[in-house]
Amino acid sequence: MPNLSRKFIVFLLTSSAIYQCANIGNPEGGSRDTTPPVIDSVESTPNLQRNFNPVTAEQDIIIKFNEWVKIEDAFKQVVTSPPLTYTPKIELKGKGVVLKFDPREVLKANTTYTVNFGKAIKDITENNAVRNLRFVFSTGDIIDTAYIAGKLQDAVTGEFKEDQLIMLYESEADSLVYKQRPVYFSRSDANGNFIIENIKDTTYKIFALEDANSNYLYDQDKEKIAFLDRRVRPGEDSTSLLLRYYSSFVKPRLMGFDTRQPGW
16 A cells, blocks of 8 residues: 555656646746847848849748748738739748749839738747838839828727728729729728828829728728828828728719710
8 A cells, every 4th residue: 555655646746747847838937028020131132122023033022030930811911012913922931931923923114012011920939020011122213202191080980990901093083992903002000090101202092991802992882981082192191191981982873974066
């Protein structure tokens, strides 16, 4: 019996040790890591390049970090402005992220492109997201630096809207919001703030859209929309714009036509 008791005690101590080893946690008294991954600029593709066309040059965009990272919700978080025809591939490689453009993609000439990664890239331990990560390049000699900023608010409740599309168009037609993809766009943050950067210094039609099917078009009645009845311009509208959200938008439609010739 004494031998059996000693064996039982040894078994309990061994089991306890194994259990404690299997449950790994933060060291007692240790602080939680709240620092997001930091870009390794030496190992990354240089930002703000001119005459840069990764599609024709078959060159990937590589962004390296000082620690291991992961990618979450890339389809929604990673957006390119102006919009691309084909969705690029985003992959992990070592302590970095690789963005590969579709070989069928044809980028516009003399245009500044912005790849906004949103909150897609996080460290693998504490889910600290890399904030405000943008890769900007121009297919021409100039990188556009103009911007437009403001707030998006629900017209009924007064609440500010997060993660909604803010879209700019160069065309004049009101119908373009459900026929054409925007030339530039961004998304609102948790406080309804938005900023669309690296755009040409010209005037634009502006819309905000609750894009339910992620196609950059107003094509569903349940999608909410906001717009201004005037064109906006960088400088004049760089900080004070207020877009008010409505539950529906009446699409322009042909009511009839007049066949009479002038003078009749």
